[in-house]
Amino acid sequence: MAFNATAMPKLYDEMYPTTDLGSLSFLEQQWVHWYVMIGNPIIATGLMSFLLHEIVYFGRSIPWIIIDNMPYFRQWKLQPKKIPTAAEQWECTKTVLFSHFTIELPLIWLFHPTAEALGMSTYQVPFPSLKTMAPQVFLFFFFEDFFHFLAHQALHTGPLYKHIHKIHHKYSAPFGLAAEYAHPAEVFILGAGTILGPLIYCYFTANLHIVTVYLWIVLRLFQAVDAHSGYDFPWSLHNIVPFWSGAEHHDFHHMAFTNNFSTSFRWWDRIFGTDDKYREYRARVKAAKKAMKNASKEDVKKMEEDLMNQVEAEGIKAEAEAEARGMGAGKTVKVQ
Ligand SMILES: [Zn+2]
Numbered sequence: 097m098a099f100n101a102t103a104m105p106k107l108y109d110e111m112y113p114t115t116d117l118g119s120l121s122f123l124e125q126q127w128v129h130w131y132v133m134i135g136n137p138i139i140a141t142g143l144m145s146f147l148l149h150e151i152v153y154f155g156r157s158i159p160w161i162i163i164d165n166m167p168y169f170r171q172w173k174l175q176p177k178k179i180p181t182a183a184e185q186w187e188c189t190k191t192v193l194f195s196h197f198t199i200e201l202p203l204i205w206l207f208h209p210t211a212e213a214l215g216m217s218t219y220q221v222p223f224p225s226l227k228t229m230a231p232q233v234f235l236f237f238f239f240e241d242f243f244h245f246l247a248h249q250a251l252h253t254g255p256l257y258k259h260i261h262k263i264h265h266k267y268s269a270p271f272g273l274a275a276e277y278a279h280p281a282e283v284f285i286l287g288a289g290t291i292l293g294p295l296i297y298c299y300f301t302a303n304l305h306i307v308t309v310y311l312w313i314v315l316r317l318f319q320a321v322d323a324h325s326g327y328d329f330p331w332s333l334h335n336i337v338p339f340w341s342g343a344e345h346h347d348f349h350h351m352a353f354t355n356n357f358s359t360s361f362r363w364w365d366r367i368f369g370t371d372d373k374y375r376e377y378r379a380r381v382k383a384a385k386k387a388m389k390n391a392s393k394e395d396v397k398k399m400e401e402d403l404m405n406q407v408e409a410e411g412i413k414a415e416a417e418a419e420a421r422g423m424g425a426g427k428t429v430k431v432q
């Protein structure tokens with residue numbers, strides 16, 4: 097859709113007095129068109145942010161719903177016995193939508209004024225170059241990962257777990273849609289990790305375009321949905337980039353109710369030792385597979401199932417203890 101500046105000359109002249117439309121890329125032209133068409137930058141930014149979230153979150157979840165319905169992919173399912181039912185997926189969708197409309201939608205109109213107050217570019221064009229955007233996006237990944245690592249552990253302590261984070265742990269075998277299945281307070285607390293990084297960065301540098309924030313949010317949504325997918329393919333990112341967390345890392349957190357508190361990277365859990373049970377479990381599976389070299393496929397599967405059941409049983413015990421005693425999780429779990 098080509099932008100016709102003559103249709104809305106007044107607004108266009110006010111917002112883009114020195115912009116030469118012809119020098120802009122297709123995306124930048126659509127950007128200008130959006131802001132001029134809506135006519136109010138607060139509404140334009142709020143609406144775009146909300147739509148982007150909905151489209152990417154549910155759009156990224158759809159392939160996982162399809163994969164869950166194709167038995168061929170079970171060979172890569174981390175907990176192959178636990179396939180989410182249609183009822184579970186629908187229940188999850190309703191909760192996620194409820195929190196999007198009751199928490200996110202009322203707050204999203206604050207985004208544009210906050211961004212502007214901190215000096216973030218919003219309706220302006222052209223966009224920054226990829227060379228400018230890439231290190232900023234990496235910084236946001238780094239910040240969010242560490243923020244989440246700390247906040248997520250706090251959510252595993254007594255009252256916070258019992259009243260807030262327990263909802264997210266409803267599924268011991270998560271699926272894509274369950275990424276944002278959480279108490280509204282959790283959406284708010286952990287969402288801060290995604291949004292604060294760009295705001296703090298902008299406060300100190302005054303050099304950030306909202307399109308970079310959108311790129312970050314899209315990648316972060318992919319990360320969150322994929323980490324909950326429940327599948328570990330040979331081509332999954334963590335098999336190529338070893339410090340990337342992925343589903344293989346986070347699925348264990350849901351199964352064992354302990355360890356692996358970060359989102360994107362494995363390093364903090366490794367440094368602080370909050371991946372000890374996870375690594376012990378993986379080592380046991382590996383050793384058992386090696387010892388069963390000549391065993392039948394069924395026997396190996398059975399062995400893996402037994403180990404999983406054991407870890408999950410310990411997790412259920414640890415969860416009850418965390419709730420009852422108001423203790424941090426992870427200290428009471430023993431995987432023998
Ligand atoms: Zn958790």
Ligand SMILES: [Zn+2]
Nearest residue numbers: 264270324346
């Ligand atoms: Zn999770």
